[in-house]
Amino acid sequence: MVFSIAYHFFHDPTTAEDVSQDVYLRLYQNLAAILSPEHMFQWLRQVTSRRCIDLARRNPARALVSLEDAPEPTADEMDSDPLLARKVRRVVAALPEDARMVLILRYQEDLALEEIAEILEIPINTVKSRLQRSLAHLRDRLESVGEISRHAGP
Amino acid sequence: MPDLESQLRSALKRKCAPENLADDVMARISSQPALKPGWWSRAGRLVRVPRMAWAMAGALALALIVGGIVAHHRAELDRSRGEAAKAQLKEALRIASTKLNGTWKKAVEPVRRTPPS
Numbered sequence: 001m002v003f004s005i006a007y008h009f010f011h012d013p014t015t016a017e018d019v020s021q022d023v024y025l026r027l028y029q030n031l032a033a034i035l036s037p038e039h040m041f042q043w044l045r046q047v048t049s050r051r052c053i054d055l056a057r058r059n060p061a062r063a064l065v066s067l068e069d070a071p072e073p074t075a076d077e078m079d080s081d082p083l084l085a086r087k088v089r090r091v092v093a094a095l096p097e098d099a100r101m102v103l104i105l106r107y108q109e110d111l112a113l114e115e116i117a118e119i120l121e122i123p124i125n126t127v128k129s130r131l132q133r134s135l136a137h138l139r140d141r142l143e144s145v146g147e148i149s150r151h152a153g154p
Numbered sequence: 155m156p157d158l159e160s161q162l163r164s165a166l167k168r169k170c171a172p173e174n175l176a177d178d179v180m181a182r183i184s185s186q187p188a189l190k191p192g193w194w195s196r197a198g199r200l201v202r203v204p205r206m207a208w209a210m211a212g213a214l215a216l217a218l219i220v221g222g223i224v225a226h227h228r229a230e231l232d233r234s235r236g237e238a239a240k241a242q243l244k245e246a247l248r249i250a251s252t253k254l255n256g257t258w259k260k261a262v263e264p265v266r267r268t269p270p271s
Contacts, residue, residue: 001168002171003169003170003171003172003175004168004169004170004171007169008166008169013172017171017172017175017178020171020175020179021175021178021179021182024179025179025182025183025186028183028186029186081164084161084165085161085164085165086165088161088162088164088165088166089165089166092162092165092166103162103166104166106162107159107162107163107165107166108163108166108167108168110163135158135159138158138162139158142158142161
């Protein structure tokens, strides 16, 4: 989960690994504060999100790797339409950090909007507006190349 | 054509961590100096008894709140009893006053009706 959040955020396995190590080290240092397995997952998502966003803001050049430089997908991540999946990831990777993390928490972690608001410590209306704007942007970008239908889905 | 949300779920599905990640994390943990308990840690040990201290603090707080409610209720009861006692006294005085008035009237009026000789 931790690695995956960081990977989809940065599109760089090296940075994702660095972030993961930092997060798990912090978990080790803060084990006494963990109350339950559910709390641990919540804690991990929150710390990982915060770490990714902070790192992206401090080091924009490192923020993401072009998809041309990204490694080839492995067998476990072969998509039904790998080209479309790459395009989706490219557009997601170009989003501002906050909006990008909202999308990752929503569609990778399948979290409810209230949970995302709690993890990112932002109002739920902010989550909703970022999600709507991001989806609209994605829809425009992908419709223009005929990848999705305007009339399909929400 | 696939809808956007299903495409997002597909594109952002969880990616497995590399196999060496766990070993790398353990290596970093092992290389960390042993954490000396700071003053906050030593103080924290007083309440680190697994959730017990919080449970006890909660029970104490609850006892204080309940005790406060009971004390307030008793005070209210005393006050209302006092008010009732006052009301009864007033009524008793009124009745007594009425009776006295009646007796007084009975005693006095015949004297008034009788003209002075």
